[in-house]
């Protein structure tokens with residue numbers, strides 16, 4: 001659990017983060033959104049003390065984050081940023097091994113961890129481990145950046161626009177990888193993004209920042225039903241509300257018993273994307289497939305239309 005209490009950061013007379021308090025529950029994804037310059041990066045960097053707060057406290061699992069030296073804190077907390085920040089003269093395997101090596105892990109344990117993470121991110125360890133970052137595509141580099149952040153098995157992972165530079169298809173894939181990885185390691189994640197679609201897809205809770213303040217901290221569904229301020233409403237986009245609601249859950253959550261004709265929809269697809277597939281296929285119902293390919297039921301246009309309506 002991360003408890004942020006009355007945290008403020010001033011540069012001169014300007015408070016760029018102003019009296020922010022919020023609690024991030026363990027094993028959840030909290031997404032921080034807001035306009036450019038609203039203080040998102042500054043807030044997240046105060047968690048791993050890349051920025052020192054002017055006042056207030058942050059504790060992680062009950063421990064004040066100033067009670068350990070900052071370098072040690074940063075070895076414990078994963079940090080992934082836009083543009084990955086990989087070391088260019090180290091191989092992919094060496095990059096991922098950075099923090100475990102600093103922590104003095106045994107070689108066999110490090111190698112096993114590198115292999116596990118590369119496999120998890122669908123990068124063949126024998127092919128990609130010995131390569132240098134410039135020998136990878138942007139999307140692959142990004143995955144290695146996240147793998148490196150996870151290498152020392154941190155309880156907490158901070159991500160600042162991690163997928164900002166990726167094209168939409170790779171970005172969607174990276175988001176799904178992140179959800180799978182979060183479930184696997186049960187990491188507590190705070191992620192900064194500009195992209196509301198990404199926020200609704202990933203978040204257990206969303207924190208909206210405006211001019212240094214958190215103006216709403218709520219679940220995506222709560223935020224859709226009751227935006228706290230006109231700013232939040234604008235950020236969500238009124239015409240997007242039904243679609244945002246559908247992006248929160250997966251096709252698997254809307255599966256009904258029975259069979260249907262047509263190309264199966266993966267159960268992990270968001271309901272928004274499932275709706276799009278249904279519309280595009282011209283069908284009112286399609287089969288739904290589990291990750292192993294087995295058909296687990298069907299999904300209908302009618303059910304999705306009901307789910308897209310304003311919650312009562």
Ligand SMILES: Nc1ncnc2c1ncn2[C@@H]1O[C@H](COP(=O)(O)OP(=O)(O)OP(=O)(O)O)[C@@H](O)[C@H]1O
Nearest residue numbers: 011016034035036037038039040041042043192194
């Ligand atoms: N070291 C610094 N000295 C002075 N001002 C700073 C410093 N770092 C950040 N700021 C200011 O603090 C404000 C918040 O910056 P921050 O990077 O946290 O915003 P952000 O919401 O992450 O923005 P973006 O979405 O554009 O990345 C900005 O106005 C920025 O100019």
